[in-house]
Amino acid sequence: MIHVTVWNEFRHEKSSAKVAAIYPNGMHETIAAFLRAQPDIEARTATLDEPEHGLTQEVLDGTDVLIWWGHMAHGEVSDEIVERVYNRVMQGMGLVVLHSGHASKIFRKLMGTNTHKLRWREDGEMARLWVMDLAHPIAQGLEDHFDLPIEETYGEHFDIPKPDDLVFVSWVPGGEVFRSGCCWHRGLGRVFYFQPGHETCPSYHDKNVQLVITNAVRWAFRPRPIYQYVTDHTTALKDISLGKGE
Amino acid sequence: MIHVTVWNEFRHEKSSAKVAAIYPNGMHETIAAFLRAQPDIEARTATLDEPEHGLTQEVLDGTDVLIWWGHMAHGEVSDEIVERVYNRVMQGMGLVVLHSGHASKIFRKLMGTNTHKLRWREDGEMARLWVMDLAHPIAQGLEDHFDLPIEETYGEHFDIPKPDDLVFVSWVPGGEVFRSGCCWHRGLGRVFYFQPGHETCPSYHDKNVQLVITNAVRWAFRPRPIYQYVTDHTTALKDISLGKGE
Amino acid sequence: MIHVTVWNEFRHEKSSAKVAAIYPNGMHETIAAFLRAQPDIEARTATLDEPEHGLTQEVLDGTDVLIWWGHMAHGEVSDEIVERVYNRVMQGMGLVVLHSGHASKIFRKLMGTNTHKLRWREDGEMARLWVMDLAHPIAQGLEDHFDLPIEETYGEHFDIPKPDDLVFVSWVPGGEVFRSGCCWHRGLGRVFYFQPGHETCPSYHDKNVQLVITNAVRWAFRPRPIYQYVTDHTTALKDISLGKGE
Amino acid sequence: MIHVTVWNEFRHEKSSAKVAAIYPNGMHETIAAFLRAQPDIEARTATLDEPEHGLTQEVLDGTDVLIWWGHMAHGEVSDEIVERVYNRVMQGMGLVVLHSGHASKIFRKLMGTNTHKLRWREDGEMARLWVMDLAHPIAQGLEDHFDLPIEETYGEHFDIPKPDDLVFVSWVPGGEVFRSGCCWHRGLGRVFYFQPGHETCPSYHDKNVQLVITNAVRWAFRPRPIYQYVTDHTTALKDISLGKGE
Numbered sequence: 009m010i011h012v013t014v015w016n017e018f019r020h021e022k023s024s025a026k027v028a029a030i031y032p033n034g035m036h037e038t039i040a041a042f043l044r045a046q047p048d049i050e051a052r053t054a055t056l057d058e059p060e061h062g063l064t065q066e067v068l069d070g071t072d073v074l075i076w077w078g079h080m081a082h083g084e085v086s087d088e089i090v091e092r093v094y095n096r097v098m099q100g101m102g103l104v105v106l107h108s109g110h111a112s113k114i115f116r117k118l119m120g121t122n123t124h125k126l127r128w129r130e131d132g133e134m135a136r137l138w139v140m141d142l143a144h145p146i147a148q149g150l151e152d153h154f155d156l157p158i159e160e161t162y163g164e165h166f167d168i169p170k171p172d173d174l175v176f177v178s179w180v181p182g183g184e185v186f187r188s189g190c191c192w193h194r195g196l197g198r199v200f201y202f203q204p205g206h207e208t209c210p211s212y213h214d215k216n217v218q219l220v221i222t223n224a225v226r227w228a229f230r231p232r233p234i235y236q237y238v239t240d241h242t243t244a245l246k247d248i249s250l251g252k253g254e
Numbered sequence: 255m256i257h258v259t260v261w262n263e264f265r266h267e268k269s270s271a272k273v274a275a276i277y278p279n280g281m282h283e284t285i286a287a288f289l290r291a292q293p294d295i296e297a298r299t300a301t302l303d304e305p306e307h308g309l310t311q312e313v314l315d316g317t318d319v320l321i322w323w324g325h326m327a328h329g330e331v332s333d334e335i336v337e338r339v340y341n342r343v344m345q346g347m348g349l350v351v352l353h354s355g356h357a358s359k360i361f362r363k364l365m366g367t368n369t370h371k372l373r374w375r376e377d378g379e380m381a382r383l384w385v386m387d388l389a390h391p392i393a394q395g396l397e398d399h400f401d402l403p404i405e406e407t408y409g410e411h412f413d414i415p416k417p418d419d420l421v422f423v424s425w426v427p428g429g430e431v432f433r434s435g436c437c438w439h440r441g442l443g444r445v446f447y448f449q450p451g452h453e454t455c456p457s458y459h460d461k462n463v464q465l466v467i468t469n470a471v472r473w474a475f476r477p478r479p480i481y482q483y484v485t486d487h488t489t490a491l492k493d494i495s496l497g498k499g500e
Numbered sequence: 501m502i503h504v505t506v507w508n509e510f511r512h513e514k515s516s517a518k519v520a521a522i523y524p525n526g527m528h529e530t531i532a533a534f535l536r537a538q539p540d541i542e543a544r545t546a547t548l549d550e551p552e553h554g555l556t557q558e559v560l561d562g563t564d565v566l567i568w569w570g571h572m573a574h575g576e577v578s579d580e581i582v583e584r585v586y587n588r589v590m591q592g593m594g595l596v597v598l599h600s601g602h603a604s605k606i607f608r609k610l611m612g613t614n615t616h617k618l619r620w621r622e623d624g625e626m627a628r629l630w631v632m633d634l635a636h637p638i639a640q641g642l643e644d645h646f647d648l649p650i651e652e653t654y655g656e657h658f659d660i661p662k663p664d665d666l667v668f669v670s671w672v673p674g675g676e677v678f679r680s681g682c683c684w685h686r687g688l689g690r691v692f693y694f695q696p697g698h699e700t701c702p703s704y705h706d707k708n709v710q711l712v713i714t715n716a717v718r719w720a721f722r723p724r725p726i727y728q729y730v731t732d733h734t735t736a737l738k739d740i741s742l743g744k745g746e
Numbered sequence: 747m748i749h750v751t752v753w754n755e756f757r758h759e760k761s762s763a764k765v766a767a768i769y770p771n772g773m774h775e776t777i778a779a780f781l782r783a784q785p786d787i788e789a790r791t792a793t794l795d796e797p798e799h800g801l802t803q804e805v806l807d808g809t810d811v812l813i814w815w816g817h818m819a820h821g822e823v824s825d826e827i828v829e830r831v832y833n834r835v836m837q838g839m840g841l842v843v844l845h846s847g848h849a850s851k852i853f854r855k856l857m858g859t860n861t862h863k864l865r866w867r868e869d870g871e872m873a874r875l876w877v878m879d880l881a882h883p884i885a886q887g888l889e890d891h892f893d894l895p896i897e898e899t900y901g902e903h904f905d906i907p908k909p910d911d912l913v914f915v916s917w918v919p920g921g922e923v924f925r926s927g928c929c930w931h932r933g934l935g936r937v938f939y940f941q942p943g944h945e946t947c948p949s950y951h952d953k954n955v956q957l958v959i960t961n962a963v964r965w966a967f968r969p970r971p972i973y974q975y976v977t978d979h980t981t982a983l984k985d986i987s988l989g990k991g992e
Contacts, residue, residue: 098860098905100389120858120907121933122836125975138656138677142483143346143439143476151481152657164630164669165644165975167836167933169858172908173418177656177669179677185630185669193389195859195905230389235397237388237863237903344614344659366612366661367687368590371729384902384923398903410876410915411729411890413590413687415612416664423902423915425923431876431915441613441659483617483657592881634975635838635931635968643973665910685881722881727889729880 010049010229013071014040015063017078018055020207027207035077035205035212042218049225056081061089068092073102073228075221076109077205090114098195099236102228104221107205110166115201118194119169127163127184135159135204136179137188137216146175146189146200146223154216160206162186168201176220178203189220191227196236198228256295256475259317260286261309263324264301266453273453281323281451281458288464295471302327307335314338319348319474321467322355323451336360344441345482348474350467353451356412361447364440365415373409373430381405381450382425383434383462392421392435392446392469400462406452408432414447422466424449435466437473442482444474502541502721505563506532507555509570510547512699519699527569527697527704534710541717548573553581560584565594565720567713568601569697582606590687591728594720596713599697602658607693610686611661619655619676627651627696628671629680629708638667638681638692638715646708652698654678660693668712670695681712683719688728690720748787748967751809752778753801755816756793758945765945773815773943773950780956787963794819799827806830811840811966813959814847815943828852836933837974840966842959845943848904853939856932857907865901865922873897873942874917875926875954884913884927884938884961892954898944900924906939914958916941927958929965934974936966 016036020027031038040051054062056078068074074093078085090113097103097118105115111124138153163184169192176189188203202220204211211217262282266273277284286297300308302324314320320339324331336359343349343364351361357370384399409430415438422435434449448466450457457463508528512519523530532543546554548570560566566585570577582605589595589610597607603616630645655676661684668681680695694712696703703709754774758765769776778789792800794816806812812831816823828851835841835856843853849862876891901922907930914927926941940958942949949955 118858120856136675140656140679141439141662142442142481142657143444148477152483164632165634167975169907170633170910170931174662174666177677179671179675181673183628183671185671185677187632193387193908196388198389231394235388237398237905364612366610382921386902386925387908388903410878411880413729415661416685416879416912418662420912423923425917425921427919429874429917431917431923433878439662483659633931634934634973635936640969644975685879688880690881723886727880729890
């Protein structure tokens with residue numbers, strides 16, 4: 009069983025009727041709902057305005073994969089909680105960063121670049137996501153591309169480190185491309201960034217988007233126990249018989 | 255269920271009493287046996303001297319992951335069968351190449367370099383395999399390194415393309431290192447090379463080696479159906495509404 | 501001084517008035533001409549219909565970087581010459597493969613996949629090339645994208661191995677994206693694939709295309725001598741003092 | 747001309763007679779000296795105890811490649827200067843991090859992992875550095891390996907992101923391996939980590955180490971001007987003629 013926590017800033021849904029109409033209980037509940045339909049996934053939720061943003065040490069210790077959506081309130085996420093999430097990724101927790109989460113403190117810290125930098129515009133364009141790596145587990149079950157009828161437009165250059173795996177590149181009518189699905193290993197954990205999910209677009213109701221996020225959860229999941237490497241100063245390895253094996 | 259075919263040249267075991275003592279039924283049967291102990295794996299075997307080397311189109315069509323061990327008779331593998339295996343990898347079959355399979359026709363064809371080139375010597379040394387990528391599925395369940403009491407020594411420079419994932423680097427007492435566990439995607443398939451398994455060494459009886467190969471089978475496996483991309487000339491994509499989504 | 505040989509199939513220019521109007525002396529001469537304008541580059545040319553396709557062992561031995569354009573006559577390139585080029589790449593010669601050279605024998609052999617497979621159409625569209633890796637030497641001097649007013653459309657999925665470096669991704673109005681600039685190391689040599697250059701389009705007269713190819717030549721170039729690794733069987737490294745250094 | 751600044755903590759040399767005997771004017775002067783012997787490199791130095799650690803905005807603005815050696819006083823480097831260096835890397839300055847600089851604030855920030863974590867011991871062992879990527883510019887002029895008679899031992903697991911290029915892996919008699927030469931792009935800059943250089947070892951007097959650092963400076967160098975990508979919110983690209991090019 010994979011224990012997922014879906015974290016959402018949960019502000020747009022409370023302040024915008026348009027967003028609330030698409031995600032009446034918040035994006036986190038929409039995402040948690042389709043994950044719960046999977047026999048191997050348990051999903052709970054957490055939001056910014058809960059105590060400790062809903063991410064107590066106990067919650068994180070019980071989380072195999074954390075999904076992160078934030079946008080207008082990145083600055084309100086406490087540095088202490090960011091450090092806590094970071095430490096869990098180092099220990100092997102998976103992290104799936106969605107859409108405007110590219111500018112979150114945790115993603116920036118994990119990437120080491122100015123990941124908030126990219127082109128963007130909100131023109132109600134369609135987006136077409138092309139699979140770059142047809143052999144990748146996150147693309148399993150997809151065809152070579154799929155379309156979203158409306159999304160916010162993100163465009164290169166996106167200031168990320170070279171992805172360990174580049175799964176999707178998006179095309180939009182207006183002339184941009186975007187590396188919209190990217191994987192990295194960080195410490196003992198696995199990180200996936202996925203672009204769709206502007207709050208005014210119904211992308212998390214889309215079957216292909218749901219498949220990608222579900223695949224990403226399974227890709228990011230690590231069965232426990234996870235080996236924890238020796239920290240800092242370590243003892244010498246003096247136990248080698250340097251002679252021949254026979 | 256993952257359908258594995260373990261292919262073995264199966265010559266050393268018939269000509270050398272030393273090898274036969276370690277692998278009485280051939281290396282392929284030892285490998286197939288530990289795979290069969292897994293609830294999600296079915297394993298059959300095939301060998302060089304069977305008709306079509308045991309790799310008929312029907313066998314390959316029913317194979318999710320092919321394991322390959324060859325050494326003294328690479329030249330006897332027919333080009334037609336190599337092409338058949340190659341085509342199946344392109345279609346999504348996994349391939350796990352073991353030890354001296356680095357010089358096999360199929361591995362050289364998939365890599366595009368002179369993969370037979372490496373340093374080697376047979377001095378009965380131990381080998382220590384270090385995990386480079388602790389977050390990789392093939393390293394799941396291992397500590398940060400494990401030792402084999404005796405193996406053939408392979409050393410750099412190993413003429414391979416940059417691995418998509420570098421899982422293991424080996425250390426040996428005599429002064430070499432070796433990229434002993436490497437992953438690549440090729441076409442729709444996944445390829446893993448793993449160094450241990452000289453015919454006079456009992457490495458396929460080793461618990462850690464067995465865990466690595468079992469992990470590699472699961473990593474290389476793709477559930478069917480697998481999307482088959484459009485070949486050669488394709489029709490234009492004329493169905494895009496270039497206007498706004500709203 | 502970098503010694504470049506520009507190889508061209510040189511058939512379209514002789515059979516099509518439209519192509520000849522764009523490249524009166526052949527694409528190879530256009531490419532060689534802008535390279536010759538650089539103080540550190542010497543360029544000669546070679547074509548399919550010359551003896552040994554103009555690629556004698558002597559010519560290749562004196563070539564630091566080979567540029568390859570082919571399209572309608574890939575099958576006429578002799579396997580012997582392909583092997584000769586391959587061996588020189590393994591020894592450290594750079595190779596820049598242009599446009600429809602993606603389906604050439606040499607590129608397929610070096611990549612290990614069905615690189616002739618991609619989407620394509622000839623609709624006279626513009627192409628926009630986005631720089632994915634702004635820190636890459638091949639992108640030096642470019643802005644974050646540049647446009648070609650007309651090119652043949654290539655689209656994903658392009659059946660290549662994961663590029664070591666992904667320098668460009670193209671956008672076209674009709675809905676495709678394409679990994680249009682990709683780097684790989686193969687053996688001791690460096691390989692760059694660059695998409696622009698359909699025979700009916702004036703792309704090799706474009707300043708940005710010329711800059712990319714010039715940058716690619718410098719990137720692919722290796723000063724001599726180049727270390728040649730020990731082949732096949734090697735002697736053991738017995739000269740290690742395993743004691744302490746002090 | 748490449749403008750290099752060699753930054754050194756410069757504490758060990760002042761407090762240890764042993765270190766001072768090896769590097770009478772500090773490691774930075776030894777490094778700067780061999781760089782100055784190159785016709786295309788100008789080198790100055792900066793140290794921790796200078797005002798602003800010698801890294802004023804003016805100095806950094808005039809630096810193409812910064813070399814960083816630190817060890818006992820990482821915590822004394824001010825966060826403001828770290829941010830200044832970070833911003834220059836984002837803008838295209840190269841950074842070469844040496845030895846115990848793996849635990850520096852700037853390297854940790856750029857990597858996004860706990861790069862201070864690795865195995866280590868100070869046993870006066872030799873180290874053998876194997877070239878993993880013989881086609882890499884940083885390995886130009888080397889054979890496939892070289893030895894250092896005495897170095898501090900660093901061992902895996904080293905908690906770094908997957909290197910964009912893995913140039914060296916070290917072997918030591920005691921049983922460890924280590925990714926001792928690694929490249930990454932970060933923003934518009936290039937970063938190289940190189941392991942040798944413990945303060946009590948004369949590694950910066952070694953010809954091969956000097957060649958590697960010199961090669962790394964040239965690899966990390968970017969001629970100016972360097973394109974600076976559009977930050978944050980950008981205007982839409984409305985200038986595309988979506989019709990046919992003809």
